[in-house]
Amino acid sequence: MRMTRGKAARGPVLVLGALLAVTACTDPTQQGSGDTGGAATEGEDSGAGSEVVIATGGEPDSFNPVLGYARWGDGKVVEGLVRLTAELEQEPLLATDLPEVSADGLTLTFTLREDVTFHDGSELDAQDVVATYETAIDPETASPVAADLTALEAVEAVDETTVRFTLSEPQSSFVAATVLGIVPAESLDPEPAASADVVGTGPYTIETYRPGERVVLEGYDDYWGEQPQVQRATFVFVEDDAARAARVASGEVDGALLPAQALDRVEQDDDFKVVRRDTADFRALVLPEEHPVAGDPAVRAALHQGLDRQALVDGALAGAGRPAYGPIPPEAPEYADVVEVEIDAQAAATTLDEAGWVEQADGTRARDGQRARFTLMYPAGDTLRQNVALAVQAQAAELGIEVEPEGLSWEAIEPRMREDALVYGSGNPYNADLSTYPLFHSSRAFQGFDNPGGYASEAMDAALEDGRSAQAEDERVQAYQRVQEQLAQDLPWVFLAYVEHDYVIRADTWSGWDVPLVEPHEHGLQGGPWWNLPAWTTTDPAG
Structure with missing residues (x-):
């Protein structure tokens, strides 16, 4: 089902087998090691609150959306045609609107935004969407996302900004499944150049990735949407609950996922706020x-x-x-x-x-x-x-x-x-x-x-x-x-x-994170108060 790709070769590429470190949430396998790189506000040439350090319970097994990364959206590095809101509704993201659906429910047509570039500077077009979905449903990929796309019979580029999905039978959940992050067509070639970089369209790029230790996200200067105020986010992978609690207590991190049993001492600390999220987990x-x-x-x-x-x-x-x-x-x-x-x-x-x-x-x-x-x-x-x-x-x-x-x-x-x-x-x-x-x-x-x-x-x-x-x-x-x-x-x-998911976050530094979100099971980089990290605003201490 692979398409013929005629676009010019791009810079960094995504290897389907790359970044296979550990699986998120259901499979957090490696404990973080090393220092966190300092407190969130120590970044060079950055204002207070423009950096954040977060300790999570595990790391993704891959940053490749075709291999399951950010299955429910909010990938920060990659984006889908739609996204799911805090109100559990679907709204367009890389698409200009929700799809036009045929009367029999078998054809869904999306129109893409025309102002989107990937992190390598190339423009998003319909071929990228086709390649991403064809790779996801290819049996050789063995993608976990394939289970969400069983009715997908064909996907085609009608023109550069129009994508048509054809289903073998109606699938009521299909639009929700189009949160799948889109990556460049060339990065899904059978034998791409070796690279650990993820080429997405999101507000952040991966600046540094150390498997088993941390990933550092940096704001993408040419992002098509609004620039995030938090320009640098370090996610430290710390599998052990006690170790994460210790990092909070020592002030090494600005936020963390914690077990309920570890919250007592944090609740007495005015430097942090405790956040409890309802879930379907x-x-x-x-x-x-x-x-x-x-x-x-x-x-x-x-x-x-x-x-x-x-x-x-x-x-x-x-x-x-x-x-x-x-x-x-x-x-x-x-x-x-x-x-x-x-x-x-x-x-x-x-x-x-x-x-x-x-x-x-x-x-x-x-x-x-x-x-x-x-x-x-x-x-x-x-x-x-x-x-x-x-x-x-x-x-x-x-x-x-x-x-x-x-x-x-x-x-x-x-x-x-x-x-x-x-x-x-x-x-x-x-x-x-x-x-x-x-x-x-x-x-x-x-x-x-x-x-x-x-x-x-x-x-x-x-x-x-x-x-x-x-x-x-x-x-x-x-x-x-x-x-x-x-x-x-x-x-x-x-x-x-x-x-319920329990988190702590440094008090009086950021606003915009406290939204009424019902979380899915996946809550590493995607969940918690940092679910909507690009929408955070910094709090003026003097204000």
Whole structure:
């Protein structure tokens, strides 16, 4: 599906396999090292507040949008045809308007802005959009974004500023998926010149990138939109929660993602403000289909019935969350309470009894010589997931199920997801389709961190496909009712909680960051108060 590219060669190029360091949020693998480069206001020739240093919990596995970077937009370096607002609405970005959609829903036509240049000085045109999308859906790319674009049959450049998408069937979530960042056509050639530079159209360029340590973003002088007042932003990658809290306490950073348990001392510090964001970010137990215990329907049902989610929120999350029973948040129109369950430890015990899981002298159950035991993996250094794993261990023990938490690097976790359970995080508030299809459709089984347990159900596939193609709202709601009914029946995952995201930011330095944002799971460079970093304004200390 690759197009013939006739544009002149550009300067820096983007290598599809470059920058593969660690995956963001679901895969924060490396702890930051080295100094932060100083406080945010120490930059040469810069005014107070024009620089910021932020400690995040992980780094992107790539800054290439085709490989999943900034999947929900707000890439700062790259931009899509549309963006998603704090009000969860779609608005044009590189396009002049939302697309013109044909009556049958199969053709969407975008008109591009004419005043946009890439960071190498070349002009954005329709060929760049075509190349980006064709590469994203090319099976050889193995892009996680491909799961959001399954209906895309063809994309063509009608002229230099007009792009037409043709779908094989209507896809209600397609416009939301066009947040995909656009990169130059030449940077997606099969054998580009080696470079670690990302060529985007965003308000920032990558000035410095040190894998496992930091990325420094610098304002792009020829940005087509308004120049950001924060001209330099350093994101320090610090996987360990305690290490991030220490950097805040020492004054090394101006903002950070912190676990709720670390907020007490910061709340007493007048130099910082604490920010808590509502989210659609869930934590769940992914139970591999092939495991003799975690894959057993009775064990899954017992965990679903017997785990006290509110107690887990109050303890493991320090109250910073709410119980979850499925991937679609209760505020969404597609939500169905069929996934909910009354916590009943006795009913859970009866379920295990009836399935032949017999309680042994030590309190652990067994069946046919198989102990009711499984390993529960979580990323080492992630305090929240560790606490969730420990809470599950304690509660499951009361049911006679032995859970062994194991903290590992993401490199160690990924190859074991077929065999061992995992504390998983995902979710977005934007679209029910995009928050369920990649996780539960059989075509996504073992595709990176999509459907890591290998769940496959023809009934689920049909419901997901109906939801994706539905054009009428009532049809969508009915399809996702079936999706949730199937989840409640099969219980491939046990959902536990939606977690709130907690951040700190230096007080009285910037304005404009405090917006009513409901965050998705991804919240490294994209989330938090720095979600809208280009819109920040500096606060005059004398004012």
